[in-house]
Every structure is written in C-alpha cells, then in structure tokens.
Amino acid sequence: MIINTCKKLEGEFLELRRQELDYIGKKLFAIGPINPVVIRGGGHRHECLNWLDKQSDGSVLYLSFGSTTTPSEDQVEQLAIGIVQSRQRFIWVLRSADRGNIFAEEAKETGYKLPAGFDNEVEGRGIVIRDWAPQLDILAHKSTGLFMSHCGWNSCMESLSMGVPIAAWPEHSDQPVNALFVTKYLKVGVMVREWDRREEIVAAKDIEEAINKVLVYDEGKEIKQRARDLGEAVRGEVMDGGSSRAELDLFIDHITR
Known part of the structure; x- marks a missing residue:
C-alpha cells in the first residue's frame, strides 16, 4: 500500500x-507529499501570480473548494460578504463542481452572481477566478497566508507542504476527518464550519472571524509559525x-x- x-x-x-x-x-x-515541493518558474504565468507578486508576504487569502463541491447561491453570497467585511486581500476560485461527478448531481454552470457592489468593494485587493487556477503555485507563493479549503487530502497536503495554514470547510468523504486533523491535531488551521452544522448556511460574520483569526489576530501568528515549521519538515521528508x-x-x- x-x-x-x-x-x-x-x-x-x-x-x-x-x-x-x-x-x-x-x-x-x-x-x-507526492506533489512537487519546489516550484520552478518559467513559461507562461497565470495572471493571478503576477498580482500576488505585488502583495505583502503572508497577506493573501486563497479560497477554493475543489472540483466536487458546488456551493449554493445563498452560501456564495455570505462568502462574498464575509470576504468584504474581513478587509483582507484574496484570490477566490469560484466555480461549479466538475460535471459527471457523483457528488455533484445538481451541479451545473451556475454563473454565480456576486452581491451588488462586490466588485467595487474589493477593487484592487482581490481576484475572482471562474475557471482553473494554478493552486500549487498560489500556495507556494510567499504572499499567500491562508487557504480556505474543503480539506480534500490532496489540497491539505499541498497546503501543508507549502507551510500555509488552512481555514477548514469540509463537505464530504474524508474531509471532516482531515479538517479535524489539521485544526485540532496539527493546530495549523481554524474551523470555518463544524461538521455537525453542515446543513446550515455559514454566516458572513463567521467567515470573517475565521479569516481574521489567522491573518489579523495575535493567535494567528502562532498558527502561521506552526504551519511554516511543519511545511519545512514535510518538504524535508x-x-x-x-x-x-x-x-x-x-x-x-x-x-x-
């Protein structure tokens, strides 16, 4: 095995x-980790990486919920409001689940509509990507400080190997256990939504709190340091x-x- x-x-x-x-x-x-732990430049770069180059170290929130999850319109709205209220810089991969996936029976190309005024509120401090994004390159970038993730194991390994803390939002399968492992055992992340509340819409204020807990509050300094130390150790393996x-x-x- x-x-x-x-x-x-x-x-x-x-x-x-x-x-x-x-x-x-x-x-x-x-x-x-089976993912690359040394990211080499060269070739065409996604435009989001050029934007990351201009941001402060460890200041950017990266949000992506994988290819098997389609958030509801109501949840996307709360996410958008939480991002605005956090006042943090961000890259948000906003897309429906891949078609044909067994976990995405209701998935379709929704073309999520963000709240009125969202673009103006976040102009200059955030990017919304509606298609594929170079996740490993984003996580390896020095400006990325937090990954809000569904906690699929590949995403966990990529984030941990790059020393990036995780804001855990498990959806199905092994993800609830992975989220507990990251937040309670390794202590390199925070829980956005507890598994026993998975049927509820997470409110914007809770999303804002989870983001700022790592990127703003003092306790985030310890979480980020543990993540950096763990990333170095994992890469060494x-x-x-x-x-x-x-x-x-x-x-x-x-x-x-």
Missing part, C-alpha cells in the same frame, strides 16, 4: 495502522535523508527484486 503522507505528519497513525490485523505482514509505504525518500527507495527495491 502506497500512501500520500509522511512520518512528520502522521507518524503516530502510521504505526497504529501497521499494528492493525488487516495490515500485519503487509507492506505499507508512506512516500508523501522527500529530500535525501527524509523518511519519504527512504520509503520510496524501499518500495522501488521491493518491486524490482
């Missing part, structure tokens, strides 16, 4: 897993001497005997 994780993140849980009856005698290789690099070598040895 190959797992996209590493000892610096889940060493305790990997050892527990290896002791379970279903795994005794089986090979388990933790080789994550795939380098020479790291546990993920060692386990990848063991895996290659195992399949090429």
